[in-house]
Amino acid sequence: MVPDLSRVPGVLGRIARRRLQLVEAAVPQPSPPLAGRPPSFAEALAAPGLSVIAEVKRKSPSEGAIADLDAAEVARAYARAGARAVSVLTEPEFFAGSDADLQAVRAAVALPVLRKDFVVHPLQLAEAHALGASAVLLIVAVLGPLTGAYLDAARRAGLDALVEVHDEREAELALEAGAEILGVNNRDLTTLRVDLTTAPRVARHLRTLGFAGLLVAESGYRSREELASLEGRFDAVLIGSSLARDPDPGAALRRLLGST
Numbered sequence: 001m002v003p004d005l006s007r008v009p010g011v012l013g014r015i016a017r018r019r020l021q022l023v024e025a026a027v028p029q030p031s032p033p034l035a036g037r038p039p040s041f042a043e044a045l046a047a048p049g050l051s052v053i054a055e056v057k058r059k060s061p062s063e064g065a066i067a068d069l070d071a072a073e074v075a076r077a078y079a080r081a082g083a084r085a086v087s088v089l090t091e092p093e094f095f096a097g098s099d100a101d102l103q104a105v106r107a108a109v110a111l112p113v114l115r116k117d118f119v120v121h122p123l124q125l126a127e128a129h130a131l132g133a134s135a136v137l138l139i140v141a142v143l144g145p146l147t148g149a150y151l152d153a154a155r156r157a158g159l160d161a162l163v164e165v166h167d168e169r170e171a172e173l174a175l176e177a178g179a180e181i182l183g184v185n186n187r188d189l190t191t192l193r194v195d196l197t198t199a200p201r202v203a204r205h206l207r208t209l210g211f212a213g214l215l216v217a218e219s220g221y222r223s224r225e226e227l228a229s230l231e232g233r234f235d236a237v238l239i240g241s242s243l244a245r246d247p248d249p250g251a252a253l254r255r256l257l258g259s260t
């Protein structure tokens, strides 16, 4: 049940194909047993008001180097500043992420942790659960018609899934697949261009189609005003670069939330 990645264009296609090579070459590592059940990602996003999912992000294809950070320390700062969940990039080559970052964050904060990676193989789901993640990212542009099968497999592994789309057609595929948490990415992962009108436009389409689940706006957010425009239309926002690049990520989040 591996997606056909030859049809995925641009930067996203390069990342996904390389990810599959790395997953297939990896020797499975035993993870130490986890203390307790991870907190619910869905419940954190459903809390009143706009929930912030704050991201631990070291580097990216669009920005290059972002921060040489201590993942646990940054996650604690996010939690103190009011984040409701933490996203941790675990892709090693394009984002300089690691499973160790995820484990460090899980041990450091009581918030749910999203494993932000490029899921291209079912093994990555069991692995995410073993690492202590509460949720995984499933990208419709990568998984295509297998999105529903991966969603079911994630649920069986005890994980919530943030199903990511970028346009109306992908949004319809995600609905058919049974997504309950839908993320609309403002960043086109083929070209890396960011357009903040994308998430509200696709969200309107989803609500017109009767989607009653949780909606997340993703990528490109830098200001209090931009976040204010999402209130009442989205349940959550995912923010990475603008927080992680700040010398004080906690203060950056408090500024965005208007709580300084």
Ligand SMILES: O=C(O)c1ccccc1NCC(=O)[C@H](O)[C@H](O)COP(=O)(O)O
Pocket: 011, 012, 015, 055, 057, 060, 061, 062, 063, 185, 187, 189, 192, 218, 219, 220, 221, 238, 239, 240, 241, 242
């Ligand atoms: O961030 C990138 O350059 C990128 C390139 C290719 C695939 C995925 C990419 N980013 C993943 C994300 O969706 C973001 O990390 C996340 O939404 C936060 O975005 P931002 O606040 O703009 O860092």
